[in-house]
Amino acid sequence: MKNIVKRTAFFTLLLAGIILSSGCNKGCKSLGENVTTGEIKTGVYIYPRSGYMTSFMKESEYLITGSNPYADRYQISFDKGETKKSINYNEYSLLCYPITTSCFAQFDRDVKIDDVNGVVKYTIKVKQCGKCKEERLTENYVAIRAVPSTYQVVFDIDIQSAD
Numbered sequence: 001m002k003n004i005v006k007r008t009a010f011f012t013l014l015l016a017g018i019i020l021s022s023g024c025n026k027g028c029k030s031l032g033e034n035v036t037t038g039e040i041k042t043g044v045y046i047y048p049r050s051g052y053m054t055s056f057m058k059e060s061e062y063l064i065t066g067s068n069p070y071a072d073r074y075q076i077s078f079d080k081g082e083t084k085k086s087i088n089y090n091e092y093s094l095l096c097y098p099i100t101t102s103c104f105a106q107f108d109r110d111v112k113i114d115d116v117n118g119v120v121k122y123t124i125k126v127k128q129c130g131k132c133k134e135e136r137l138t139e140n141y142v143a144i145r146a147v148p149s150t151y152q153v154v155f156d157i158d159i160q161s162a163d
Contacts, residue, residue: 030162031105031129031162032106035107038111038112039112039113040142040144041144041145044076044078045076045081046076047075048073048139048141052137054096054097054098062096063151063153065147066089067149068149071087072086074087074094076092089146091146092145093146094141094143094144095140095142095153096139096141097122097140098138099138099140099159100135100138101126101135101136101159102129102161103134105128105136107124107125107126107138107140108123110123111123111142111144113144118150118152119153120151121156122142122155123156123157123158124140124156124157124158125158125160128160128162
């Protein structure tokens with residue numbers, strides 16, 4: 001009888017280990033850290049007045065300059081939010097682009113500014129994996145050097161699933 005109990009406990013633990021080690025978390029560890037490159041200002045953190053701000057915006061409003069109707073709804077921080085202040089739109093412009101992904105996702109964000117042609121290209125590459133009960137909305141705010149509100153913004157979005 002003792003042998004049956006030991007075997008049952010052993011196989012139960014073995015089965016639990018197999019199930020836990022084969023979950024999406026294991027595969028997602030290879031996603032890596034988020035990456036920002038190009039003209040994105042590092043060490044600058046954007047704080048909207050409320051969450052899901054982009055749900056009220058049109059894509060043509062995803063370049064936020066001082067003349068944007070939503071400009072006064074953002075603050076900036078250089079210490080991860082301990083202190084926040086109004087954004088100086090003579091120094092910075094903001095970009096955003098909302099994306100819904102799995103709760104396990106990694107973002108590579110890059111911005112190129114072409115002053116000759118008045119174009120800003122915002123590239124976002126997303127790697128996601130796993131299934132979640134609820135997906136996650138990421139608004140992808142970044143700060144760049146100030147550009148005129150007349151610049152055209154081109155979005156290049158690539159979402160890949162690694163399931």
